[in-house]
Amino acid sequence: MFASNNKVSVRQVYRLFVFDLIGMSTLVLPSRLAFFSEGDGLWAIGLGGLLAALYLLYLGKIVVGMKTDFAAYMERALPAWLMRAFLAFLGLHAVLTAGFGAYIFSDVMKRGLVPEESFSLILFLIILVSAYAVHGGIESRSRIYEVLFWVIGIGLLVMFVIASFDLQWDYIGPFFESSPASVAKGAMLVFFCCMPIFAVIFFPAYVEAGKEKKMLGAVFSALVTAIAVLAVMYFILLGSFGGGALKTMRYPAVTLMSNIHLSSSFLKRFDAFMLGIWFFTLFALLNLFLFYGTELLMRAFMGKGKQADKEETDLGAGRGRIFWLGGASVLTFAAAELFYLADWSMVYLNYICYVGMPLLVLLPGVVYAAGKVKK
Template identity: 35%
Template sequence: MLEEIGGSMFSENNQISGRQVFRLLTYDFLGMGTLLLPTMLADTAGRDGIFCILAGILSTFLYLKLLRYLLKGMKTSYPDFLKQNCGKICGYVLWGGYFLYFILMASYTAYLFSTLMLNGLVENVSFYLVLLLILLLAFYGMAGGIEGRARVYEILFWFLMIPLFLMLFAACREVKPAYWSPVFVADGKEVLSGSYYVLFCYSMVSIVLFLKEYVADRKKCVGAAEKAVWFSGGVFIALYLILIGLFGVEALAQMKFPAVTMMSRVQVTGGFLKRTDAFMFSIWFFTLYAMLNSMVFYSGNLAEKVIRDCGGYLEGKKRMLPYLILLLLVYGVTVLFYRNQQFLDCVTFLLWKIGTPFVVGVPVLLCLTGERKKHNKKVRVLVLVCFLFGCLFLQGCNVAELEDKAFPVLLNIRDQDDFQNVWLNHEYAGNKEVDYNHLKVVLIERSFLEKEAEVEDMLSMLEQEKEVPWNAYVMTTESCDRLAQTEGELDVLFGNYLEELLENTSGIDQKAYPTLGMLYEERANHLETLYIPFVDIEGEQSGAVQDDTEKEEQSATVWDDTEKEEEEQQPVMTGKPQITAYEVWKRGRAVGLVDTDTARAAFFTQNFADDYTLQLAPELYVKVDAASCRVKETEKIGAGGLTEQIVTVTVTGEGEILSGTVSASEKEQLLNTRMEDYLNAAATHALEKEIDITNSYRNLGADNRTWYFKYQNTPAAYEKDIKIQYLVKINWKSE
């Protein structure tokens, strides 16, 4: 079999085009870079990581100028060039260094590859089996030669890049631009560290020297590398901005594979997450596969050169033996990575701190000499393309059959002392395996939600388990069991019913409602004020719903116009769960309930409301459409000469009167003034409980750097110091 593979599956002339070089290098850059680079940049340079990417790109272009110069003077393969210029002994020492680097990089890539597949595609499967299958596929790729692999990667390139671009585009609507600021905060050392990480991802650009003997038009070799740097650099910049805008820099710095996490974040709640993820995993499947092949390929060719210099000659079945031995070596090293975290950390340190300077400092080209016979080349390439392309549609399914699985749409979290034990008992209860991919709502009892330490442990465990989707809505109640008693009166599953309560609410954007992923992020970011819906049985409202400082002085009441119309037409239904209040989740912890009026005012202020209906007088109802609220932080001298910190909210848009009459001459001024009074009263009432309905603390980095640095270490003082003022400039329609 080895003889057949070695004699028939190598390419005929080992020549690839400049376009194929561009795509090969793009795979190498994107594979590890998109997985690891965002977390490392967030941890070192924070929001200034974007400048580290730019610095890394510039450094790589300067490095390519050096490589272009070296290529002009090379008449032989680069390893032979080293021996000619450095001496035989020194040349062999350098060969040994590169061989070690390539083997360790191949092992690290295989470890990353296997871990990613286990976490995202195949569950409850042995790591050793997954690793073995990956290396067998790599062996098959080695048998195809560089020309065959280049053709396969060329064919699949846009099948991988287009889904990546679509994923980034879909994620843009979830981005919060306020998370991008402030910039120019990291010091020089942090920026240099971040730039070095980018340079590590681009260190593989030195393989253009390896490819010298394989490029049909050698003048295009460096040009193709420059295009690959531009292309991948654009992806890195877009991905980093999106990830910071989604998760925040503090949460991003703690994530393992944030780009993978992003895929579940941008999906529709309750969708077939694993199936979509499996398709998106093909991006990293092929990029990591390409890098693994490259590392083994170059180390194998170096081994062949050593055998050649010793007087040996490999042909036929012997030609594949070095690759087989190297893959076995990679398997052993990867297993050590898996079983010994200390060994993995040590090797990672060597690759980052020693391997990268070594490779960048002394570029090496490993050449494959000799021609290969042509035998069913078209059939071979077609088979490999079909096999790899078919992997695009792999589904993230477990070995259990569908009838052996349970697919809950609701997860109840009760007030338990040991949540982990409860979770484990639930996970393995009964005869069916629990699959949370279709989960829509996490319902947490309020008494548990207000226990900060227990909630922290719960969120930490759920995030590590990765079983519950990030985009599952979070809701709270007094008693999960009491709500469960109403399920028999509903036409749908209780989890679906709760989801419909949120998604069918008139005029409120779904982004206003917290998801499990948002709670994860706030554990690290501590920026947002979120409003978790409190569910109670209509007509049996719990005493906990009553606001401790109810706005008796505020006569205006926020109404949803859809609910108002229904109330006029038919009696209100009782006995069904409804959203009766909201638990405020301020910068990572629960701080108490507010009524629905306050929450709706907050949604409107934060531009989460498509329309806003409210009562400004006993018989005067108005509706505001297409409103825009702009928040600005300023300071002014108040009473007694003291400086006041004012958060000003300017409201613009179109309004109309639903019922009631106002004289035409005073309509605009009167309605705007009454709406200002209403919103100012709501904001003042919330500030008494240290709740900022404008969520302005999140935007300080972009809007007011002075305030940002002032409250960075004392965020609890922010709501105590500010005042909120609304300026309403609604254009009211004529009747």
């Protein structure tokens, strides 16, 4: 069934990135955008999408110029200690983001499906399954999401169509009443949710040689798709709940489905059914960051040019990789528990705003320039 060469097709790249981008953004962003700018949240989405597109363009130039993936380029371009430091930072950032994704995932499942269950148990099982999926390698994951793409897409479309019948046009707007600073804050949040496109600089290792430009085109298409889905979702949420109510909701997209009153007893818990959309999209996001957390930490601590069980790179198997996967999973679990118990969400968002995002924007350019200078 698989080519077993640890390579994915351009179509699979597109579908993987769509899943990675729409999970968190459609779930968490709408209430924050309504908080900052209500009706003008639509402009914030457009502006955030534009920023993400420019960021992707910048990363694309680097990918084409590197002629290899970012980790391999760092090995050539930087002294060993600096490469390890950068890899360790990126690995820990990936694990922290995986932890945030796992926290949101477990929280949504607990609130929407199994409110009486223990958060820790839900989190443990989710991370366990995610680790198993990551262990299977990128090829198996992308094949699964390739198959699921239309299942999820049709589910979202059904949700939009049903919700559109209950739109309250009085609730749409107001427009052009928010300050530019509020719209800019919303745009930065949209940009934050698009940060998974950073992974594109590692993707040349997983696509066939010579297909880097097509891969970048696929990621750009995924970004456009995700922004379009987010804009439509926000418009529908605004029209269904109104800006005032929307900003008080934790997961308004999930609440949207519980608002629907279908006559007869058919599909009484339609909202539970539609939770499947976010199950798979958040699962994809968690897998992405758990995967990179494992790979980058392994490279950082195992040294320049070394990989555990190098002969096993094709399927991601190998004792060394399992050890690092286990370690990254434990760190992810710990991070998610901290988000839940100590309410570290604001700490994480501040880290992203003042440290994470600036470094993820500057780092590829700095490393690329260092490599050019070294030549």
